[in-house]
Ligand SMILES: Nc1ncnc2c1ncn2[C@@H]1O[C@H](COP(=O)(O)OP(=O)(O)OP(=O)(O)O)[C@@H](O)[C@H]1O
């Protein structure tokens with residue numbers, strides 16, 4: 001499955017299909033997507049942990065079979081590539097309809113909002129790790145920076161969420177900037193250790209700098225976002241139907257996640273994104289071709305961290321409570337796992353990874369503590385059998401007008 | 416020896432020394448590279464040729480000495496590597512360093528990327544000028560790829576990892592040309608190639624030279640050096656032991672000894 | 683004043699010995715596999731729990747001699763940990779050998795989660811702290827106000843003995859020399875006909891056994907163990923290994939005592955220092971990685987670029 005992209009003004013491949021063929025494609029695609037989302041929605045609605053497990057096993061089985069059939073794979077990729085707009089529209093539609101489908105189950109809407117928050121953060125890490133190749137095992141630092149900044153501003157200084165949100169992001173970016181300096185001097189394992197140590201130090205400081213963070217008491221009574229008199233925990237009523245207040249958060253999360261996707265896509269397709277990838281591939285060569293490696297690395301760290309902070313701020317105001325236990329190493333590992341399982345560098349995959357890793361553990365609540373054991377075990381298996389993730393980053397190649405290329409080939413003449 | 420034409424010197428180094436914890440890889444090296452020419456460096460294995468390139472690009476800190484570049488006499492040893500590219504130097508690598516997961520076209524675009532104006536803001540907002548700049552760059556990249564016949568251009572949307580070995584070496588050269596340098600450094604451009612391929616690359620190099628580039632290349636392949644180089648430096652143990660036309664240098668007693676001595680030792 | 687310093691020195695030597703043992707494991711694993719085995723801290727934790735089980739069973743079997751119990755604890759914990767380590771290597775690390783750093787890193791983090799959660803779930807009352815067994819309760823030698831209890835004395839001596847044992851093993855035996863050769867130069871070792879699979883397995887045996895021993899020592903010293911104590915130890919262990927230069931066995935020994943010194947000094951010199959002692963250790967880790975990446979002992983080699 002290729003990356004779904006949301007803005008594709010660079011695609012210049014000419015569409016030569018007749019209307020009839022187009023309609024046929026659309027119908028097939030509509031059926032397939034409906035089926036996939038239908039199965040997905042059923043899975044979300046499952047309550048019983050055993051059923052969920054069975055469901056997951058089924059999906060894994062289908063995935064394995066799919067993987068063994070290159071022809072199916074090819075076919076679906078072609079189909080998606082030729083009908084990007086249609087597929088994207090469908091996807092957005094489902095995401096918008098999701099909370100309406102589960103109106104009588106606000107918890108599922110809440111989970112959706114949580115998934116969106118983690119998607120924002122995973123996309124942030126994807127910029128640092130997926131685009132620029134910088135290992136960051138301390139991503140919870142930025143999560144915390146955003147959450148504490150905006151929540152403490154709101155609690156102590158009555159600062160509105162809408163101001164706290166960007167400030168939270170900027171504070172997180174500052175924390176990313178701070179670690180980027182020492183991180184410039186190290187690579188690979190050492191970089192991992194430096195960021196890991198950073199995450200641990202910050203977590204300890206969150207526990208001990210009581211004057212900033214309330215220490216282990218946590219920050220409580222964080223007000224929800226508000227617009228004028230109305231705040232997000234008041235349900236909206238339209239035409240006599242009361243929509244659960246979780247929907248407010250869901251749409252906030254969805255919009256922010258959508259923006260993050262948009263920004264990620266634009267960064268990836270830009271000159272900057274290409275330079276990041278060059279650094280990831282061959283740092284020395286990148287340097288020799290005029291790329292200011294330290295500067296771009298700092299940008300990558302800060303940009304990634306910014307989204308971590310945005311996610312943190314939304315999280316704080318949605319949950320209403322922030323505690324150092326939210327920002328432990330395990331959180332960093334979780335976000336890292338979202339990126340890796342989804343497929344580093346692949347925006348669609350990363351979002352899917354975030355959604356999966358938010359929803360599945362929640363749906364397995366009945367297994368309580370075994371969940372973490374399962375998570376660890378599955379992670380080992382994935383590393384062994386599918387280290388490239390679910391959707392490996394098959395970079396979308398810029399498709400040039402092939403006639404221009406042909407012309408040049410002809411002009412140059414075969415020797 | 417030719418008299419050094421001062422106005423025409425593009426790269427000049429004096430007393431350059433590099434000490435790797437006791438190993439003198441470059442030892443008090445003086446040389447001047449003339450603008451507009453193809454110059455070659457020859458020398459036995461381990462004589463410090465690649466180290467010289469690394470010093471010029473400031474990938475290593477020199478132990479002592481200086482390297483100045485261009486008419487403004489820019490001191491390269493004080494510039495960070497990426498600025499060195501921006502003042503007009505580009506190099507290839509003996510051990511290929513392509514961006515393997517990027518497409519052939521993108522590899523060339525990276526070569527040009529530091530000359531593009533679009534940065535973070537342009538990436539997000541995508542103003543008209545940035546899109547136009549992008550299109551122009553692409554067009555330019557295709558032109559550069561077409562310098563090498565159809566070999567690279569027919570692969571322009573494939574990842575560089577799918578190129579054959581010889582084409583990877585061409586790709587390295589194409590990437591250099593893309594950054595519009597005043598001086599191109601080629602580190603063994605035909606290493607590992609068969610004679611036919613070597614002949615083709617010689618033509619490519621000459622074509623690039625005719626397009627107005629100054630080239631400094633390291634090569635073991637004497638047919639190439641004889642075929643293209645107007646001026647030759649011979650290195651041994653990190654020092655220049657001879658310079659001049661290929662004929663003079665290849666018959667220079669110090670050069671003969673450096674090569675034969677080394678070979679005699681090996682046998 | 684002198685007395686408090688003497689006391690700190692004794693404490694430092696005790697915990698330094700444990701850090702050293704854990705650090706040797708990290709350094710060996712990194713040497714042969716270019717892997718930072720984050721699960722090693724959990725092996726250490728496991729060592730503590732195995733020791734506890736041994737103590738319980740010994741009680742059940744009616745063994746009362748403290749020395750024998752402690753010896754059994756060491757032997758069995760080391761044995762079990764060695765096997766666990768080798769199993770981890772065989773089933774988790776071997777399949778990802780040679781993969782990108784990130785993959786190996788996440789694998790080892792995940793293996794760590796598995797071990798930790800398994801102990802938490804399957805050990806009786808695993809989520810709670812457990813009181814550890816101590817044969818030498820309340821007995822100590824006092825020099826003025828300086829207290830050296832027998833446990834500490836025993837721990838200092840046993841860590842030194844184990845370290846000496848490692849030294850003998852890596853210098854005097856073929857197994858150890860192969861290990862060291864591999865860790866110093868992987869390719870050269872391979873060319874000399876050293877079979878890397880075997881060396882790596884042996885390394886995991888040795889390193890994990892030392893981790894297990896440290897786990898028992900930790901229990902004997904603090905008299906309480908928890909399922910989540912592996913983490914902090916892991917970080918201190920690899921800080922020690924990094925200080926000594928990853929891959930350098932003797933460096934790791936030196937690093938262990940440095941980390942202990944930092945910790946003891948933080949507690950002694952900084953008000954409320956005990957709350958920040960880990961912060962200083964992590965800070966030390968970052969500083970060493972950034973400014974002396976090849977460790978404090980060696981001058982850094984210049985890297986290309
Ligand atoms: N990073 C380094 N650290 C230590 N010594 C080095 C380093 N790079 C090069 N050397 C040493 O410097 C000397 C010169 O090496 P260099 O690579 O410049 O030789 P060369 O002339 O390019 O050889 P070849 O023809 O084989 O490419 C060699 O003895 C080499 O071992």
Ligand SMILES: [Mg+2]
Pocket residue numbers: 464465466509
């Ligand atoms: Mg060379």
